[in-house]
Amino acid sequence: MSEIRQSSPRRGTNLPRMGDFNLTVILDAIRRTSGGLSRVELAQIVGLSPQTISNISRRLLDQNLIVEAGKEGSGPGKPRTILRLNPKGMYAVGVHLDPAVTTFVVMDLVGSVVQHARIDTPGGNDPSAVIATIAAQVARVVEESGVDQDRIAGLGVAAPGPIDLDNGTVVDPPLLPGWDRVELRNALSEATGYSVLVDKDVTSAAVAETWAGGPSGAGSFVFMYMGTGIGCGIVLNDEVIRGTSGNAGEIGHIMVDPDGPPCDCGLRGCVKSSCIPQVLVAEAEAAGILNGTRPGNSGAEVQQSFARLCELADSGDERAMAIIDKSATLVARAISVVTNTLDVERVVFGGPFWSGMADRFLAKVPPLLEANSAARLIHPIEVVGTGVGEDVGAIGAASLVLEHTLAPRAQRLLLEN
Template sequence: MPPPPRRRGSSRGKILDLIRTTGPISRVELAEMTGLTQATISTSVRELLRDGLVSETGRGESTGGKPRTSLEINPAARLGIGLHIGRDYTTYIVADLAGTVVGRLRVAGVGDSEPESAITRMAEDIEQLLDGLDVDRGAIVGVGIATPGPLDRDAGAIMGAPALGAWTGFPLAATLSEATGFTCTFDNDATAAAIGEFWLGATGGYNTYASVYMGAGIGVGIVIDGTIYHGKQANVGELGHITVDAMGPTCACGNVGCVELYAGPQAVIDAAHEAVEHGELDMEFTGRITADFDRIADLALNGDATASAIFARSAEYLAAGIVSMVNLIDVQLVVLAGSAFQTIGSLYARTIAQRLGERAFARAVQTVDVRMSVNGTDAAALGAATLVLQDRLSPRSLASITLA
């Protein structure tokens, strides 16, 4: 049986996005920018005003006729909760329609705990966060969940993520929805980060870009011609599992010579362990990926030659993977997001930009811009919050979310 047809982005959703990203804006300008009829614009705007999502903010200067009334988003009208699940840390974000963070909570990650007990704690954390905020709970449209992949989006489950092995096949989205009473939307953390970048205007001028996300692993959210690319089950962008050494060791994913084996945070930590054993590096390890990675980064930033060499190698392998990605999908912009880039991201950005300038196939035609995320360690959680806002307010399939 063929799959059901995808729903197209609605006129209402398109208009809401434009008001949010370009407002104050008049109805006439909306018609000019969308190509929709004045009647369609009027009907959609009337619905948005009725639902409190936008407001009229006064009249512009007259151009000879009746002055145009401007429209702006009403940020507090709807709120989304973003949840980024990680082994070391779990982050919660409450964001409004403007993408502004109105509440944040970061707690210990799920570690090796069983999913059922972790879900109970997550529901309690969300309740605690909301209790501390002066917000209208009726404005909350749902919870967006961001996790590492691979995912089964139809089942709302993680399927074999190396850092979250105990969660394989567990109905995460459905169980959290039951525990919290909120509708839950589920997606890859790198894809969520890419959506968050768009909502905060960090990709301005670029409609084809990639958000490279490095936390415990490495992934990438891909936007092509203004549209998030999901694939069948949101398992695109596994940059960390591109082969960079065909004769290399076998990765936990089943592939060989993967980028993560050479560039990922665990690879950095493993190299540091080896250096300590050989007396080349002096540091103690916590056993937590994020904390140990940051300790090694601090050493490198303070001039330790061995730590610096470890990161230089990591950056070279990551750059090699990104060059291959750029050659395949011809992006205009690469954004670096996630906790691993928070401390030492400038080194990675510099190396990646240099290698793209030297090796990208179309380098003579265009320069690929490389920049740091505006969201830092909150990129995936904030992206998850904006993901659920986008999903609930614009009646369109996640497989065809239009961002531009």
């Protein structure tokens, strides 16, 4: 429905916008503090007067977005009333459209998944059939979740890039034949009746981290999405960076290995050609570590083989270890490029392939990153794995809606139209 990105020239702001913005600021403060906050604490944190906090709290209570949850009295005086997010206050539906599987979640306000479904992405090259299937499945998960329709803020879709954010279209993604400039947003909006937001899978994952990832989703970070490909989502000062057309985070052609295999871009040792799971699996098969029974082109097969490779590495197979560790080194080089370009304070790993490699990467990557950091004398770079889990894509898709509705984006203040 509404646009995600802003259009120049910059537009002014007015009173109602300000009120709404302050509301989201307070909600954000509550959201980011595990255990909730009292009104006095809020006043101190967001800098508004106690009255204003009181007024806005009432609005939030009326909207059922927060609840009063007990009291906390340390010394004398009236104990503070703790305000907490009301998980049942708002829900969003998220769809991760992956070439192999499509995942559906219904997520509540605190980022918990209340309903979950997964189907094989229908093959063929008829997007409209896929869209119909998605719409039907969305209706089903909502039905099964038992959530009141009125409480569902909208539907978010995470799609593989490239996308066109302005039109909500998917533009010719490599692994979805026939999907050239499909108007995903409009079609789904019409088919489901929800307001729909489409974004790139890696961006969605980053949004998932800001919304459901706890403290590691605050401030400035890069979300490294380890999927069929490797991409990143970028968050600077708590705001998601999407780029002109929503395609930020394309790092597949960062060169990381001068002695690497040739890439379709004409160079050698790009991320895409030297450290994505498919390549590692192929390497392992070529070296006889894995018995390559099939071509292994399908997503599911690669995922299985890669899981086996990771198991081998964890159980001490030196050759498997070498493959994973080398990929960690190469990925770290790519990340260095991004962190040095953007000077972020944190790198968050995640995605469907992450869990298997987590231990080795978390041991290997931080020192490499630190050594290559241009700002290492000023601040360290934290490296963590996401707490969001394997469904980051779908959870991120749902988070897109909540973020768009409830996050204190500066954008919200600006007039539209």
